[in-house]
Amino acid sequence: MSSDDDGVHGHIECRLGALLAERDMTMTELSRRTGITMANLSILKNNHAKAVRMHTLVLICEALKVTPGEILVLKPGAQADQ
Template sequence: MAPADENDATGIHCRLDELLEQRGMTLTRLSEIVGVSVVNLSILKNDRARAIRFSTLFAVCAALECEVGELLVAAER
C-alpha cells in the first residue's frame, strides 16, 4: 500500500463538535479540563489532525465521558 498523500483524508472523522454540543460544553472549557490548547483541539475537531497522543485521547474521552469509538469514527466516503 502506498503511503498516504499529505492532503489525503485519514478516513477517520472526529465527532468532537457533536459530543461537545450534546454535553453543553465549549471547546475552551474542554481545553481547560484536558490541558490541550484550543488551537490543537480545533484541529482535531475539524478533522485536520494527522495524529493524536493516547494521553490526549484518554483525557478528551474522560472529560466528555465517552468511549474512543464515540469520538473517532470511520469517515463517510
C-alpha cells in the same frame, strides 16, 4: 500518500464538535478540563489532525465521559479532504 496509493477508501472522522454540542460544553471548557490547547482541540474538531496522541485521546474521553469509538469513527467509502 493518497487514499488511492494505499488502497484505503475511507477516513476517520472526529466527532468532537458533535459531542461538545450534545454536552453543551465549549472548547474553552474542554481545554480547561484537559489542559489541551485550544489550537490542538480545534485541529481535532475540524478533522485536520494527521495523528492523535493516546494521552490526548484519554484526556478527552475522561472529560466527555465517552469511549474512543464515540470520538473517532470510520467513514468507509468517503474521501477525506486533502
